[in-house]
Amino acid sequence: MTRTLSGRRILHGFVVYALLLALAGVTMLPFLWMALTSLHPPNTQPPLFLEPVDPPAGAPVPTLFAPERWHPENYTYVLLFPELPVWRFALNSVVVTLGVVLFQLTLCSLAAYGFARLRFPGRDGLFTVFLMTMMVPASVMIVPLFLLVKTLGWLDTYAGLIIPYPYLSTAFGTFLLRQFFVTLPRSLDDAARIDGCSDWGIFWYITLPSARPALATLAAFAFIWTWTDFYWPLLATSSADMRTLEVGLSVFRDAYGTNKWPLQMTAAMIVLIPVLVFFLVMQRYFTRSDVQSGLKG
Amino acid sequence: MGHSAFLSSTLSRATTLLLLAIGGCGRGTPDDPEVVLRVSNWGSPATETTFMALERELREAFEAEHGVKVRIELIPGEGQYAPKLMMMHLADNMPDVVHLDASYASIFIDNHVLRDLTPMMQQDPTFDLDDYFPNVVAIARRNDANFAVPLDFTPMVMYYNKRLFDDADLPYPRNGWTWDEFLETAKALTIADDDPTRPPRQFGFKFFNWMPSWVLWIWANDGDVLGPDGKRASGYLDGPNTLEAVRFLQDLMETHHAAPTLQESATAGVDLFRAERAAMDMQGHWMLLDYRAEELDVGIVSIPVGRGKRTTVVYETGLAMSSSCQHPELAWKYIKYMTSRGVQIRRVASGIAISANRKAAAHYADNPIEQQFLDEVEYARVPTGARVERYSLIESLCEEMMRDILSSGVDAETALRETAKLVDAALTE
Numbered sequence: 001m002t003r004t005l006s007g008r009r010i011l012h013g014f015v016v017y018a019l020l021l022a023l024a025g026v027t028m029l030p031f032l033w034m035a036l037t038s039l040h041p042p043n044t045q046p047p048l049f050l051e052p053v054d055p056p057a058g059a060p061v062p063t064l065f066a067p068e069r070w071h072p073e074n075y076t077y078v079l080l081f082p083e084l085p086v087w088r089f090a091l092n093s094v095v096v097t098l099g100v101v102l103f104q105l106t107l108c109s110l111a112a113y114g115f116a117r118l119r120f121p122g123r124d125g126l127f128t129v130f131l132m133t134m135m136v137p138a139s140v141m142i143v144p145l146f147l148l149v150k151t152l153g154w155l156d157t158y159a160g161l162i163i164p165y166p167y168l169s170t171a172f173g174t175f176l177l178r179q180f181f182v183t184l185p186r187s188l189d190d191a192a193r194i195d196g197c198s199d200w201g202i203f204w205y206i207t208l209p210s211a212r213p214a215l216a217t218l219a220a221f222a223f224i225w226t227w228t229d230f231y232w233p234l235l236a237t238s239s240a241d242m243r244t245l246e247v248g249l250s251v252f253r254d255a256y257g258t259n260k261w262p263l264q265m266t267a268a269m270i271v272l273i274p275v276l277v278f279f280l281v282m283q284r285y286f287t288r289s290d291v292q293s294g295l296k297g
Numbered sequence: 298m299g300h301s302a303f304l305s306s307t308l309s310r311a312t313t314l315l316l317l318a319i320g321g322c323g324r325g326t327p328d329d330p331e332v333v334l335r336v337s338n339w340g341s342p343a344t345e346t347t348f349m350a351l352e353r354e355l356r357e358a359f360e361a362e363h364g365v366k367v368r369i370e371l372i373p374g375e376g377q378y379a380p381k382l383m384m385m386h387l388a389d390n391m392p393d394v395v396h397l398d399a400s401y402a403s404i405f406i407d408n409h410v411l412r413d414l415t416p417m418m419q420q421d422p423t424f425d426l427d428d429y430f431p432n433v434v435a436i437a438r439r440n441d442a443n444f445a446v447p448l449d450f451t452p453m454v455m456y457y458n459k460r461l462f463d464d465a466d467l468p469y470p471r472n473g474w475t476w477d478e479f480l481e482t483a484k485a486l487t488i489a490d491d492d493p494t495r496p497p498r499q500f501g502f503k504f505f506n507w508m509p510s511w512v513l514w515i516w517a518n519d520g521d522v523l524g525p526d527g528k529r530a531s532g533y534l535d536g537p538n539t540l541e542a543v544r545f546l547q548d549l550m551e552t553h554h555a556a557p558t559l560q561e562s563a564t565a566g567v568d569l570f571r572a573e574r575a576a577m578d579m580q581g582h583w584m585l586l587d588y589r590a591e592e593l594d595v596g597i598v599s600i601p602v603g604r605g606k607r608t609t610v611v612y613e614t615g616l617a618m619s620s621s622c623q624h625p626e627l628a629w630k631y632i633k634y635m636t637s638r639g640v641q642i643r644r645v646a647s648g649i650a651i652s653a654n655r656k657a658a659a660h661y662a663d664n665p666i667e668q669q670f671l672d673e674v675e676y677a678r679v680p681t682g683a684r685v686e687r688y689s690l691i692e693s694l695c696e697e698m699m700r701d702i703l704s705s706g707v708d709a710e711t712a713l714r715e716t717a718k719l720v721d722a723a724l725t726e
Contacts, residue, residue, distance in 0.1 A: 043587075045568060083349045143387065150388035234377060235384055238335070238370040238392070250373040 038265040074266040089248035099162035104222040108173030116181035180214035217285040335392035391619035399613040400682035413442040445615030447653030451582035452673035461576040479601035483555035486576040501555035503575035518542040518603030527685040530720035611677040
C-alpha cells in the first residue's frame with residue numbers, strides 16, 4: 001500500500017514538474033530567441049529554430065543555435081551607434097523611471113492612507129469611483145493628456161515624461177497600498193494618538209515603515225511599467241536628447257519592417273537587461289503583490 | 298524608528314532628485330535667439346550609418362549657409378509616424394517640415410495638415426516644378442494645389458537572377474512581357490526536388506504576402522481594389538479581372554509549384570531570391586543595396602502584363618510643410634535645398650532610391666539598371682494610400698484575405714466578395 005502511494009506521488013510529482021517545465025519553456029522561448037538572435041549577423045532575416053525541412057544544396061542554412069558565427073559586437077555597434085545618443089537615452093530612462101516611481105509612491109501612499117485609515121463621509125463611495133478610473137483605458141486619455149501637457153509647455157521635457165504617469169495609473173497603486181494598510185492593526189494608530197501623534201505623524205512614523213513590502217511591490221510595478229513604456233515617451237518627446245531607451249532604440253525597427261532583425265533584438269536586449277536584473281532582485285515583491293491585492297479588503 | 302529615519306531620508310533625497318530633474322526640463326529656452334527648423338522623419342535610415350552621416354553633412358551645410366539650426370525629429374516605431382504627427386497637429390505642435398510617405402500621404406493632405414506649396418513655387422524664380430517627374434509630383438497634388446516636393450522614389454519592378462536564367466539557358470525577359478510568357482519562364486526556372494514529396498529545389502518566382510507588391514498583379518490584369526473615387530471595393534475587389542489575377546497567383550503556387558507557398562516561404566529560413574533559390578522577385582530600388590552587397594547578378598524588367606496595360610507604381614518620399622509651420626520661408630528654402638539637383642546627386646549616390654529630380658536622376662542614367670527604373674516611371678500609378686486615407690486598414694484586410702486563400706484553402710471568389718464587403722464597411726465608417 002505504502003509502495004503504491006509512493007509510486008503515485010512520484011508519478012504525480014513527475015507530471016506536475018513536466019507540466020511546469022513545459023510552461024516555463026514556452027515562457028522562456030521568446031526570450032531565448034531574442035537573446036540568441038541578437039548575436040546573429042546584423043543584416044539578416046530572423047533565424048529559424050531548427051534546420052528547414054528542405055535545406056538548399058550548398059551552404060547550410062544558419063539556425064538559431066548555429067549561426068555561421070556569433071556576433072557579440074552587435075552590442076557595441078548599437079551602444080556606440082554614432083547617430084544615436086544611446087547613453088543619453090539610458091540617462092533619460094533612469095531619470096524618468098525614478099521620477100515616476102517616486103511620484104507613484106508619494107501620491108498612492110497618501111491616497112491609500114486616506115481611504116484605509118481615515119473616516120469621513122462618502123469614503124467608500126469615493127474609493128469605488130476612484131477604482132472605476134482603472135476601467136478607463138489609458139488610450140482614451142492619451143489625446144486630452146497630450147493636449148494638457150502641450151498647454152503646460154511640458155512637451156519634450158522631463159516634467160511631461162514623468163508627471164502624467166501617476167495620473168494614468170494612480171488608481172492601481174492606491175488600491176494595492178490600501179489593501180495593505182487596512183490589514184495593519186488599528187491599535188497602533190490608537191496608541192500613537194494617545195501619545196499625541198497627528199495623522200501625518202501616524203502616516204509617516206507608523207504606516208509607511210510598516211508598509212515597506214507593499215511600497216516595494218508598487219515601486220517594482222511602476223519601474224517595469226515605466227521602463228518598458230513606449231507610447232507615452234514617443235508622444236511626449238520630439239528631440240533625440242529626450243528619448244528614453246525604449247523609444248530611442250526602436251529606430252532599429254524601421255517603418256517598413258526590416259531585414260536587420262538581429263540589431264533589433266540587440267536593441268531590445270539592451271532595454272530588457274535592466275528589467276530582468278530588477279525583476280530577479282525584486283521577485284519576491286511581485287509574487288507577494290498577488291496575495292496583497294487579491295485577498296483581504 | 299531607525300527604519301523610518303531611513304525612509305524619511307531616502308524619500309527626501311529622492312524628492313530632491315526628482316525636483317532637480319523636473320527643474321531641468323526647460324529645453325530650447327525662450328531667450329535662445331537661434332532659429333530652429335524642425336523636420337520630422339521616420340526612423341528607418343538609422344541603421345544606414347553612411348547615409349545618416351551624409352544627411353548630417355548636408356544639413357550642416359544648410360545650417361551654416363542660413364545661420365539656423367535644423368532639428369531632425371525621428372519618429373520611430375512601425376506605423377507610429379502618422380498617429381504621432383496627427384497628435385502633434387491636434388496640439389498645434391507640428392514640425393515645420395514633414396517627410397511625407399506617398400503610401401500615407403492622404404492622411405495628411407486630406408486632413409488639411411499640410412500647407413499648399415503652390416504659391417511659394419510660383420513666386421520663386423529659382424524653382425521649377427517641371428524639374429521633377431510629373432507622375433511623382435502627382436502623388437501630393439490635389440487639383441492645382443501641390444502639398445509636397447518629391448524627394449526620392451522607386452517604381453516596383455521584376456528583378457531576375459541572371460545566373461539562374463543562364464543556367465536554364467533562357468533568354469532574359471523583355472519589357473512588356475505577358476503573363477503567359479512569365480508563367481512559361483517561371484515554370485522553366487523551377488527545378489523539382491528528387492523526392493517528389495518535397496518542395497522544388499528552385500522556384501521560378503518568389504511570392505510573398507505583401508500587398509504593395511502583389512496588388513500589381515491585379516492592376517496588370519485591369520482589375521483594381523477600389524473604384525476610381527476610392528470609396529467602394531464592391532465591383533472592383535470582387536470583379537472578374539481581380540479574381541483572375543488572384544487565381545493566377547494561386548495556380549502559380551498550387552498547380553505549377555513555380556512559386557513557394559506561404560508556408561514554404563516561411564520555413565525556408567532565407568530570402569529565397571537572395572539565396573538564389575528563386576529566380577524572380579518583385580521589389581523596389583531599395584533591394585539593390587543588398588543585392589549589390591551580396592554580389593547577386595540581377596537584371597530588372599517591367600511587371601508582366603495580363604489583360605491590362607504595362608503598369609507599375611511609384612513609392613515615394615516627399616518634403617511637405619505643415620500648416621502650422623513657424624518659419625515658412627526658411628522651411629521652403631530647406632525643401633528646395635534638399636530636393637535640388639546638387640544635393641540629390643549626393644543623396645541618391647547611396648543607392649537607396651532614385652531622385653525625383655529629373656536632372657539628378659539623369660546623372661545616373663548611364664547605368665542600365667538605373668535607366669530601366671527611370672523608364673518605368675511613365676507607366677507608374679500613384680499609390681492608393683496617397684488618395685485614400687484608410688488604405689493601410691484595407692491593406693491589412695486584403696493581406697488577411699490572401700492568407701485565407703493561399704494557406705487556408707478558402708475559395709478565392711468567396712474571399713474576395715467577403716473582403717470587398719468588409720472594405721466597403723471600413724470606408725463608410
